[in-house]
């Protein structure tokens with residue numbers, strides 16, 4: 344996909360996420376891998392009103408080339424890309440239901456949301472919790488890097504999800520699946536829901552490998 348097409352895709356998905364309340368204010372950020380490096384949403388930009396010409400362009404080493412300055416959370420994206428060389432895009436949101444789950448005291452830090460539905464298992468799988476860090480703390484990058492090799496999605500405690508995938512479309516769909524499943528989990532919290540069994544999950548993983 345050309346640089347111009349990728350910029351248009353970032354703008355379209357950013358507006359779609361914003362218009363549906365999945366991100367608000369200037370929170371949330373998106374990045375895609377290109378032949379030369381990365382395109383990334385700028386710092387303090389509202390995902391609902393992105394200008395394709397002002398999207399940040401970074402080189403292979405993550406250095407800012409042109410466009411506005413990249414998001415202050417660019418180090419999160421770079422930490423995940425370093426561990427996931429096949430993934431092409433990352434979405435990070437402060438989406439309400441996912442953040443709510445990340446604040447619960449009794450979630451399993453190895454897997455924050457149980458396997459409630461087949462599509463959640465197929466698009467997200469196991470979701471580890473990354474301990475809370477002050478925004479901008481580079482130690483958060485190290486903590487994310489330690490989990491990203493084995494997990495395409497992680498949940499930052501009291502902060503929000505970071506989701507990587509083979510394309511921006513797939514990363515957005517996985518982020519949406521995560522947010523909707525977080526909503527389901529909150530609806531069902533304390534009700535002892537019937538989850539998918541290990542056998543049912545194995546069947547899904549065999550039939551729909553995430554690659």
Ligand SMILES: [Zn+2]
Pocket residue numbers: 371416435436437502503
């Ligand atoms: Zn954030």
